[in-house]
Amino acid sequence: MFTRKHTFIIGLSLISLFLLSGQILADIEFTQHDITTNFTGASACQAFDIDGDDDLDVVGVAIVLGDVTWWENDGAGDFEEHTIDDNFTNGICVHATDVDIDGDVDVIAGTGG
Ligand SMILES: [Ca+2]
Ligand SMILES: [Ca+2]
Numbered sequence: 001m002f003t004r005k006h007t008f009i010i011g012l013s014l015i016s017l018f019l020l021s022g023q024i025l026a027d028i029e030f031t032q033h034d035i036t037t038n039f040t041g042a043s044a045c046q047a048f049d050i051d052g053d054d055d056l057d058v059v060g061v062a063i064v065l066g067d068v069t070w071w072e073n074d075g076a077g078d079f080e081e082h083t084i085d086d087n088f089t090n091g092i093c094v095h096a097t098d099v100d101i102d103g104d105v106d107v108i109a110g111t112g113g
């Protein structure tokens with residue numbers, strides 16, 4: 001569960017994870033793993049260890065749905081959805097990082113249009 005303090009500074013129908021299959025660079029192939037198929041108007045996403053448990057989670061913003069959401073990686077390839085903001089109009093970019101250098105992860109989302 002995500003219980004850390006967050007700083008939310010400003011404002012995908014499908015988010016997929018593509019895993020490199022370990023082939024040489026000239027013949028790279030990826031395997032698609034759908035994280036969600038219900039994130040209408042997905043406009044940006046980022047892989048980042050949001051909850052600090054050493055596996056990569058995913059944060060995304062959806063311009064049509066108006067959501068900023070993150071998906072918690074259970075470490076076995078399954079992701080649990082957590083909505084950060086369900087009323088974020090015209091979201092086009094999102095980024096997770098420790099903006100205020102206090103040791104916890106913050107999420108920055110921006111709007112456009
Ligand atoms: Ca994680
Ligand atoms: Ca995890």
Ligand SMILES: [Ca+2]
Binds near residue numbers: 007099100101103104
């Ligand atoms: Ca922080």
